[in-house]
Amino acid sequence: MKFEKFTPFNLKAKKEKDKTYLWCPIRKKWLIFTPEEWVRQQWISFFLYQNYPTGWIISEYTVTYQNKKKIRLDLALLDENQKMVLLAEFKKIDYQITSLDLEQLLRYASLLNPEYLLLSNYKQVFLWKQNSKSWSYYEN
Secondary structure (H helix, E strand, O other): OOOOOOOOOOOOEEEEOOEEEEEEOOOOEEEEOOHHHHHHHHHHHHHHHOOOOHHHEEEEEEEEEOOOEEEEEEEEEEOOOOOEEEEEEEOOOOOOOOHHHHHHHHHHHHHHOOOEEEEEOOOOEEEEEEEOOEEEEOOO
């Protein structure tokens, strides 16, 4: 898996009254514009531009585990067998990513077992690959 720096995509947006909305082509609905949502939609646009099938992209998905606890995934990519290939966590563009964000992503990964982890605020991109139950920083 390789990511090159990409220029921001022009996102489909609309304004109604005092709110701005972004169109999510995965969820097929208008979402309230937030800085984090802008980052998520940039990455969705990137994966679609790379011809990743829309049916293999999951955005804002809730997973219940231990019959009661819930986590909300920012984005996941699946393969043709619906196995999770990548799990992503996004932060707003001016947010300083810390080790706590990685710890959050690793907790999610321990439940879902993806091959790759992606952590990004758009300006910064961190990618890890799973190797025999451990994670290695993946240089682009």
